[in-house]
Amino acid sequence: MKVGIIGSGQLGWMTILEGRKLLNEYYVLDEIAGPAARISDRYFPVESYRSFVEKCDVITYEFEHVNGRALQYASKSGKLMPGLEPIELKRERILEKEYLRDHGYPVAEFEVAADAGEAKRIASRFGRAVIKSSRGGYDGKGQFFVNRSNLSSTEIEIRDRFVVEEMIDFDSEASIIASRGIDGSFRAHKPSFNLNLRGMLFYNSAPFDDCGMGSIASSVMESLNYVGVMGIEFFIRDGKAIINEIAPRVHNTGHHTLRGSSISQFEQHLRAITGLPIPEPELYTPSGVLNMIGIEMQKRLELEILAVPGTSIYWYGKKGIRKRRKVGHVNLTAGTITALRKKTEELSRIVYPDGPEEFI
Amino acid sequence: MKVGIIGSGQLGWMTILEGRKLLNEYYVLDEIAGPAARISDRYFPVESYRSFVEKCDVITYEFEHVNGRALQYASKSGKLMPGLEPIELKRERILEKEYLRDHGYPVAEFEVAADAGEAKRIASRFGRAVIKSSRGGYDGKGQFFVNRSNLSSTEIEIRDRFVVEEMIDFDSEASIIASRGIDGSFRAHKPSFNLNLRGMLFYNSAPFDDCGMGSIASSVMESLNYVGVMGIEFFIRDGKAIINEIAPRVHNTGHHTLRGSSISQFEQHLRAITGLPIPEPELYTPSGVLNMIGIEMQKRLELEILAVPGTSIYWYGKKGIRKRRKVGHVNLTAGTITALRKKTEELSRIVYPDGPEEFI
Numbered sequence: 001m002k003v004g005i006i007g008s009g010q011l012g013w014m015t016i017l018e019g020r021k022l023l024n025e026y027y028v029l030d031e032i033a034g035p036a037a038r039i040s041d042r043y044f045p046v047e048s049y050r051s052f053v054e055k056c057d058v059i060t061y062e063f064e065h066v067n068g069r070a071l072q073y074a075s076k077s078g079k080l081m082p083g084l085e086p087i088e089l090k091r092e093r094i095l096e097k098e099y100l101r102d103h104g105y106p107v108a109e110f111e112v113a114a115d116a117g118e119a120k121r122i123a124s125r126f127g128r129a130v131i132k133s134s135r136g137g138y139d140g141k142g143q144f145f146v147n148r149s150n151l152s153s154t155e156i157e158i159r160d161r162f163v164v165e166e167m168i169d170f171d172s173e174a175s176i177i178a179s180r181g182i183d184g185s186f187r188a189h190k191p192s193f194n195l196n197l198r199g200m201l202f203y204n205s206a207p208f209d210d211c212g213m214g215s216i217a218s219s220v221m222e223s224l225n226y227v228g229v230m231g232i233e234f235f236i237r238d239g240k241a242i243i244n245e246i247a248p249r250v251h252n253t254g255h256h257t258l259r260g261s262s263i264s265q266f267e268q269h270l271r272a273i274t275g276l277p278i279p280e281p282e283l284y285t286p287s288g289v290l291n292m293i294g295i296e297m298q299k300r301l302e303l304e305i306l307a308v309p310g311t312s313i314y315w316y317g318k319k320g321i322r323k324r325r326k327v328g329h330v331n332l333t334a335g336t337i338t339a340l341r342k343k344t345e346e347l348s349r350i351v352y353p354d355g356p357e358e359f360i
Numbered sequence: 361m362k363v364g365i366i367g368s369g370q371l372g373w374m375t376i377l378e379g380r381k382l383l384n385e386y387y388v389l390d391e392i393a394g395p396a397a398r399i400s401d402r403y404f405p406v407e408s409y410r411s412f413v414e415k416c417d418v419i420t421y422e423f424e425h426v427n428g429r430a431l432q433y434a435s436k437s438g439k440l441m442p443g444l445e446p447i448e449l450k451r452e453r454i455l456e457k458e459y460l461r462d463h464g465y466p467v468a469e470f471e472v473a474a475d476a477g478e479a480k481r482i483a484s485r486f487g488r489a490v491i492k493s494s495r496g497g498y499d500g501k502g503q504f505f506v507n508r509s510n511l512s513s514t515e516i517e518i519r520d521r522f523v524v525e526e527m528i529d530f531d532s533e534a535s536i537i538a539s540r541g542i543d544g545s546f547r548a549h550k551p552s553f554n555l556n557l558r559g560m561l562f563y564n565s566a567p568f569d570d571c572g573m574g575s576i577a578s579s580v581m582e583s584l585n586y587v588g589v590m591g592i593e594f595f596i597r598d599g600k601a602i603i604n605e606i607a608p609r610v611h612n613t614g615h616h617t618l619r620g621s622s623i624s625q626f627e628q629h630l631r632a633i634t635g636l637p638i639p640e641p642e643l644y645t646p647s648g649v650l651n652m653i654g655i656e657m658q659k660r661l662e663l664e665i666l667a668v669p670g671t672s673i674y675w676y677g678k679k680g681i682r683k684r685r686k687v688g689h690v691n692l693t694a695g696t697i698t699a700l701r702k703k704t705e706e707l708s709r710i711v712y713p714d715g716p717e718e719f720i
Contacts, residue, residue, distance in 0.1 A: 020377050020399060021674045023657060039380060039399070260644070262620070262670065262693060277667045284620070284644030297383060307637045310622065314381045333622060 004056030012036030086248030140199015205288035260287035364416030372396030446608030500559015620647035
């Protein structure tokens with residue numbers, strides 16, 4: 001099949017890497033030719049989206065902040081998988097929150113504000129809160145963590161509407177990579193524990209306790225009549241899962257599935273959207289990821305990382321490295337979760353010898 | 361690094377598939393642009409081998425029957441890994457057999473014959489024998505199985521010198537995928553049991569008992585000062601391993617390492633030849649391969665294969681499908697070796713509903 005991917009970042013890149021063995025061709029559409037374009041069968045500049053849509057048999061998106069006209073056109077063609085609704089929810093945080101709340105899923109309390117003043121008044125009522133831009137947010141962009149003491153001094157610059165969320169006092173953050181086939185079959189990879197730094201995933205490790213994530217994922221995907229892979233991030237408090245956000249696509253917290261799993265999230269997504277059977281993923285061994293953010297790759301670093309047993313490197317080959325930009329990741333496996341955590345700490349010292357603060 | 365691959369068949373194709381995540385570019389040289397050329401960063405027609413060699417940092421070969429001048433030129437440049445000696449042994453069966461025998465490795469008894477008459481006389485002494493062409497043989501090409509009753513009627517057409525080997529009455533065939541780093545470190549994937557049909561691998565399954573294969577591999581590779589992955593095929597008789605042949609490259613019997621292993625033979629080979637640390641491969645779960653030989657791929661077949669849990673398809677995308685041509689393979693994993701064998705039989709009935717005989 002001719003599989004179209006809107007967006008050419010690392011998520012599309014890994015989708016093609018993992019999908020090369022399948023019987024597909026991969027066409028990529030984007031505004032600039034990112035990593036996925038480099039290994040695609042054909043790159044389409046964004047203005048040629050009509051021809052792109054016509055040439056593909058099925059079209060997916062690797063990311064939510066991609067060209068809206070291309071998405072619309074792909075959706076009208078009937079080829080977009082998962083459809084337009086999930087990505088519209090994702091592109092507009094207010095819609096996402098309302099959808100989840102109105103369908104009865106556990107989410108943090110929130111209110112919508114029209115301007116910064118109103119946002120601050122709501123935040124002040126919550127005590128500790130996150131003020132988020134309704135549009136364009138990912139990796140902690142457009143988010144402000146406030147509490148009663150810093151509220152008045154925090155400068156909030158958002159051009160759009162605001163979502164003000166009560167800050168959840170969580171025990172940990174976690175996520176699940178779930179998948180749903182065209183026939184409605186539901187599968188899920190084992191959940192992972194995630195450590196975020198300033199809104200960006202720093203490292204994660206699987207398996208992690210389910211805490212109800214599986215059944216929430218199954219229900220959300222069914223209610224959206226979703227086809228493909230979805231990543232859902234949660235706060236875990238007292239063993240219960242509260243949805244933080246959904247991502248209607250392959251997800252950074254699912255990169256550990258590239259190693260130590262019977263199938264990666266990327267291949268699972270491709271199988272789902274092309275109508276192939278999706279298997280129940282097996283996690284063979286504890287597996288995790290350390291993100292490489294804003295760093296330069298060097299031979300010495302590569303050698304040091306790979307000298308640690310059970311590691312492998314995915315280097316995205318992005319042009320232009322800057323602070324808070326994800327440029328690669330390290331996969332890690334180990335015999336036990338404890339050994340995995342220890343290895344992650346060791347690797348973190350190798351990748352960020354002076355700590356990650358200046359990069360993230 | 362710029363990694364050059366001489367040969368553009370499925371072995372090079374999977375090497376690039378598995379190597380894409382590493383920090384390399386892949387240049388491919390061949391007489392015709394096969395599957396590997398399609399996904400390479402650059403394809404060089406064979407006549408431009410000088411420019412190919414000059415542009416690469418390290419050069420490997422995916423197969424032994426590739427252009428000799430290119431190999432020579434790459435070797436002279438000092439970039440060829442593993443070097444010229446292993447592939448020269450492989451290209452000339454007499455040299456391989458003599459090398460192994462003279463170094464004291466267990467091999468079947470053999471003699472060299474200059475013509476068909478002499479070959480038949482030697483074969484008759486052995487009773488049951490295999491008459492093999494010294495050059496150009498793989499996948500059972502140029503091999504004649506003879507015994508006292510069919511010897512006189514067998515027509516042997518070989519243009520070259522002959523190796524006549526005593527036929528080993530083996531209990532099973534097996535192989536090991538071993539790897540050696542630039543620093544001399546030795547690693548090995550778990551051996552596999554192999555079922556060959558008319559000289560071609562039909563299916564295999566790992567793990568299999570070591571039977572001494574590991575130490576033989578380690579010794580052979582050390583004596584050749586080998587760098588990279590080597591596949592060694594064995595006959596197993598009374599629990600002891602007798603070398604059938606060596607392949608100085610990634611090997612069809614190592615394709616199961618693409619699934620259920622901590623690292624594939626392809627990534628292991630690339631790590632070794634680019635001077636990266638090579639890890640001890642872990643086999644997480646019983647894993648095997650069913651070769652797809654001479655068949656056409658169809659959506660219906662793809663769906664049927666993938667409906668069996670634990671399967672994935674590698675379809676090489678070759679142009680021109682014919683009898684005895686390897687066109688793809690199915691990877692299979694299962695919880696136990698017994699379950700794996702059962703699954704392999706089930707898949708064999710799906711892929712070859714009327715049996716494999718007309719294809720192999």
